[in-house]
Amino acid sequence: MHFRTKAIHVGNPTDSTTGAVVPPIYVASTFVMQEAGKPQEYDYSRSGNPTRGNFETTIAALEGGVRGLAFASGMAASHCATMLLESGQHVIAGTDIYGGTYRLLHKICSRSGISVTLADTTNLDNLESSLRPETRMLWLETPGNPLMSITDLAAAARWAKAHGLLTVVDNTFATPVLTRPLELGIDIVVHSATKYLGGHSDLLGGAMVVSDAELGQRLYYTQNATGGVMSPWDSFLASRGLKTLELRVREQSRSALEVAKYLAQHPRVGRVLYPGLPDHPGHELATKQMQGGYGAMLSFEVQGDLAQAKRLVESTHLFRLAVSLGAVESLIEQPATMSHASYDRADRLKFGITDSLVRLSVGLEHPEDLIQDLELAISQL
């Protein structure tokens, strides 16, 4: 079965009681038992819910894993993964990661005695130098956020295996349409389902997929014990979103490439960070690792300072000024003041998240409309 067919059919069984082509939304918080202490398939919705289960089955199939878990948000999924760690252990994470993940690792996990080192994962030599005896986990994002850096997942997985580390990839930007980390040897995939999986800016969700059933069971145990589960309503919307995931991601990636090319030749634009451009340092690797597209996220620097970038993000019309990404509506934002404001400023500058950086999430609008919108906004700077 091809990807799109799986997205539509796997995890979407015809309802056995009514024949409904679309499975019903099971809002029940609890399920009746025939015999005390002997539940059937479901007992309580935190532990499992048919509607959430359908979404989990579909996303697991799309990522090529054996177990999917759906969470109340991307952060709830990421947090669940970090709960595999114990006090005294150490994580290596990329420098180019979502600000909320930076915050989770530095400000929350640190409270439990877990330490973190950020490393530029585009060069695997940097992993070697960050390795400590107590390192247990490698956390990667590719394309990175907000610099779109590309990490070689197969090589990173091999290196991590050799050192006994668990590998986690936040696959939010690439989506399983373009990259399937589990097939490259990664242990855990997490997603902000709020983004492309849902795809319509109308739900919050997280997803996690693993290819090892025993690891899946441990993570499920943690999820059930801590409770950050996705609601049945959001699970339904997320499943509905998955049905058009491939169409959206491919179309949005095509448009993003056009927007990137337009920006790259613009005299008032500095660096354009998009793995689809031949001069992007990760271009060759992305061409190999990402299947048929480079994603729909890109960043660029405007000539000028923080104030100029701020003016730009405030003056587009189709690109709406908002955090988040991955939906049908195009969004624009300034990482320094928005998505990556939770980085320490020094770290931000050290890792290349400059004040004049602008990040775009390219939606489903026609690329000519988007380019016209940017043209007008840049010309007014």
Add this chain to the structure above:
Amino acid sequence: MSQPNEKTGHELNGNGSRWTGFSTTAVHGGEDRQKAHDALTDAIVCASTFSFENTQSVIDFIEQDQQRGEYGRYGNPSDMVVERKLAAIEGAEDGILFSSGMAALVTLLMAKLSAGDEIVFFDQCYHRSREFCAKYLARYGVITKQVKTGDYAAMANAVTDKTKMLVSESPTNPHLSVIDLEKFVEIGRRFKVETLIDATLATPYNLRPIAAGVDYVLHSATKYLGGHNDLLAGVVLGCRAKLEDVRSLRGVLGGVNSPHNCYLLQRGLKTFELRMQRHNENGQRVAEFLAGHPAVAKVLYPGLPDHPDHQLAVRTMRGFGGLVTFFVKDPDWQAAARVVDGCRMARIGPSLGGVETLIEQPYVMSYFKYSPADRARFGIPDNMIRLACGVENAEDIIADLDQALRG
């Protein structure tokens, strides 16, 4: 694309000029730019009723004909935004949303017709539309004349001074005949009779009836517009002045859609162009596959060169949709039933236009209780199969059919 609305800013881009992209309109068209609480997406307004601050504001509302919420049956923000979006996509001035395609048809016809009036129908159509006109409108003294689909002279001949509306689907369900809208509209203009096209199977992506001069366009939005087999909806589009009485009658008869459904429809419309591109591609590829299959006697699909309306379809449509009708060689109904039952991915069910592929045998699904003579009259042979291609990969749909046809 529809005109920008001066007051609300719907449809305007930064330049004040119009958007060029179909999807741009599908994503943004009809929506307020800045929404309550600055939310990026529209809220689902569930309220069945809307409150007034005091008696004076009720009186102002009545006297000044203010645009605001009153009671859900007369309109609700969640259905109005979808009406505006559908109008923007269709290139129509206004649109009215209903709880189903049938509610849309019924309300439109009830608003426009009185006892003694006549309508002229092309005979290939959704069987419930025919049933409503022939059985129910007849009870109110409205006469329905059916003429052979595509026989424009017969249609013109059927018009009398009592005729109030010319009605057709295009493409027709399930025969996929394509109507020459120019000729259809010309008859209406010649006799000063209004025209209605049920363009459910074409959608505004593939066909532009308003631009061709048709007065009313109707869609079962349950199909491609909603697109996910998870809602029922209908819409009538046209110019505002002509739709006023339809809107008031909706308020009386009550076939309004629910706010939750309206939101799902609005959400579905955002991927409308992408889905239609895939439906068109899948329909074409599957039709070509079936046309070359030894177990298949005939395929009806406007995109095939041997379809009687192929030239017209190519000239007037952007694509031909996901519906493919075909006939298995064995004339026995059970042979076709075995093909339907043999499908593993395609599910057996009525409806069309959703992401999931559906298959059905019209004789069994919709005409089982009709006499053989009536089935012959309506052109529903026993060996006819109607396949509604979803947006799965074409290879998977073809492989599924292939194994089902091999038995």
